[in-house]
Amino acid sequence: MTAPHIPVLLDEVISALDPQPGDLVIDATFGAGGYTRALLDRGATVHAFDRDPDAIAAGREWREAGENPPRLILHPNRFSEMVDALGSAGVARVDGVVMDIGVSSMQLDQAERGFAFSLDGPLDMRMSQDGESAADFLNTADQEAIADVLYTYGEERQSRRVARAIVAARPLATTGDLARVVRQALGHRPHDKKDPATRSFQAIRIHVNAELEELERGLEGAETLLAEGGRLAVVSFHSLEDRIVKRFLRAASESRGGSRHLPLAEGTEPRFAQVSKAIRPGQDEIARNPRARSSVLRHAVRTAAPARVAA
Numbered sequence: 001m002t003a004p005h006i007p008v009l010l011d012e013v014i015s016a017l018d019p020q021p022g023d024l025v026i027d028a029t030f031g032a033g034g035y036t037r038a039l040l041d042r043g044a045t046v047h048a049f050d051r052d053p054d055a056i057a058a059g060r061e062w063r064e065a066g067e068n069p070p071r072l073i074l075h076p077n078r079f080s081e082m083v084d085a086l087g088s089a090g091v092a093r094v095d096g097v098v099m100d101i102g103v104s105s106m107q108l109d110q111a112e113r114g115f116a117f118s119l120d121g122p123l124d125m126r127m128s129q130d131g132e133s134a135a136d137f138l139n140t141a142d143q144e145a146i147a148d149v150l151y152t153y154g155e156e157r158q159s160r161r162v163a164r165a166i167v168a169a170r171p172l173a174t175t176g177d178l179a180r181v182v183r184q185a186l187g188h189r190p191h192d193k194k195d196p197a198t199r200s201f202q203a204i205r206i207h208v209n210a211e212l213e214e215l216e217r218g219l220e221g222a223e224t225l226l227a228e229g230g231r232l233a234v235v236s237f238h239s240l241e242d243r244i245v246k247r248f249l250r251a252a253s254e255s256r257g258g259s260r261h262l263p264l265a266e267g268t269e270p271r272f273a274q275v276s277k278a279i280r281p282g283q284d285e286i287a288r289n290p291r292a293r294s295s296v297l298r299h300a301v302r303t304a305a306p307a308r309v310a311a
Contacts, residue, residue, distance in 0.1 A: 007034025007100065008292040009235055012279055016233040016299035017096040019044040025096040026086075026225070028079035028218055030055050033062070035098050036072065045071040047086060047094070049079045051128040078128070080217035083224050093227040100235045101215055103127070103205060116201075120176035125205045134204050135172060143167045153212070153240065154203025161185050162200055178204075202238065215241060219248045223271055226302035232272070233299040242278070242296045249275045249300050252308070269305035276300065 007013070013035060019025055021043030027036045030048035032055070039046050050056055056076045063072065075085045079099065086094070113124055123135040138146065147163035150156040165185035172178050179197040186196040206212060222232050236242040252272045279297040286293050 006289040006292075007032075007038075008285070008289065008295040009279065009281055009297045010034060010038060012297055013098055013233045013235065013299075014038050014042070016276070016297070017098060017231045019096060023095040024091065024093075025098070026079075026082060026094050026222070028082060028097060028099040028222075029101065030059060030074070031100065033059060035100065039096075039098075040071055044096070045073070047073045047075060047082075047089070047091070049075045049077050049082060049085070051076070051078045053129055078214060080214045080221060082218065082221045086225060092225075094225050094230060095227060096231045096233070097222040097226060098233045098235075099215075099218060099222070101241045102211065102237045116175065120174055123172055123174055123178055125208045127209045132208060134178075134208050137204065137208060138166055138178070139171045149207045150200055150203045152203070153206040154199035154201075155240075156199045156203060158186060175201075206240070212240060212244060215244050216248075219245070220308075223252065223302070224307045228302060228304040230302040231299060232302065233297060235295055235297050237294050237296075242298070245298050246278075249298060253300065270303055271305045271308060272300040273303050274301040 017025065017039070019039050019042040023044040025039050025044045025046050027033075027039065027046050027048040030036060030050040031052075033048070036046045036048050036059075048059060050059075053076065056074055059072065059074045063074075073089065075082075077085050082097075086092075113121065123133065123138070125134040126132075137149075141149075143160075143163045143166075146166055147159040150159035150162055156162060162182055162185045165181050166172065166178070169177070169181045172181065178200070179195075182197040182200045183195070188196050219232075219234075226232060234245045236245055249272055253270045253275045255268060255270055276297070276299045279299075281289075281292040281295055
């Protein structure tokens with residue numbers, strides 16, 4: 001059976017993590033388990049996180065089928081909660097953390113989840129399947145709040161026009177309803193290279209799931225949990241995510257203060273080293289998996305410096 005999700009940059013991620021038998025590794029975004037399978041094959045023990053109940057249920061089926069059950073620990077949590085979750089499991093340090101940010105192929109390909117404008121379904125977009133849905137937000141928020149979300153998270157330059165059209169068309173119930181409103185507001189020809197609804201769907205999904213805030217807290221959690229020499233690998237899919245990862249690693253790998261005559265004060269030592277440049281998929285991978293086209297991998301190695309205390 002064809003896997004429902006092809007993990008992007010898999011070889012590069014595993015190379016960056018360099019898992020050894022007996023290592024403890026966090027797969028912060030379990031999904032269909034592509035990275036987890038590769039880590040288990042290398043002998044690592046994997047603590048896998050996913051807020052989507054469907055992903056956790058699929059992982060439990062692995063265990064019931066006898067696939068690698070001793071070394072796979074599933075956590076039905078947001079990855080921003082990894083420090084507390086592992087603390088409850090008696091784990092204080094890990095050897096690796098991998099994050100694959102954003103929506104998964106399984107979520108996109110299920111019309112009933114409401115993530116894709118190419119499939120008509122309920123206007124949902126909730127990764128955790130609870131809380132405020134996209135329909136709840138769009139049908140109750142004021143026009144200014146909707147415009148702010150579209151501009152901030154979708155970089156939609158005509159956010160006010162789209163927000164005005166959304167409010168005028170309420171109530172919206174399906175992904176098809178939203179896609180039609182956005183296309184009419186912005187103008188859409190069937191042969192256009194990029195559907196104008198793309199930016200709005202991205203923005204609303206990011207807002208509903210608080211994805212950028214989750215990423216920031218997840219990076220802080222990884223810093224807290226990684227042992228000296230532990231490795232962090234983060235795959236992102238658009239500029240907003242990659243910017244957060246790039247800035248985090250840049251700030252965490254810089255020394256602040258001190259001189260060649262005076263040692264660095266506590267809290268100013270670099271917390272990550274060996275920070276990679278952006279790694280992108282090759283043409284062969286893009287041909288096999290077109291959704292890999294926009295992916296970017298960044299990785300780094302944890303130093304011995306104490307983790308920064310989150311503000």
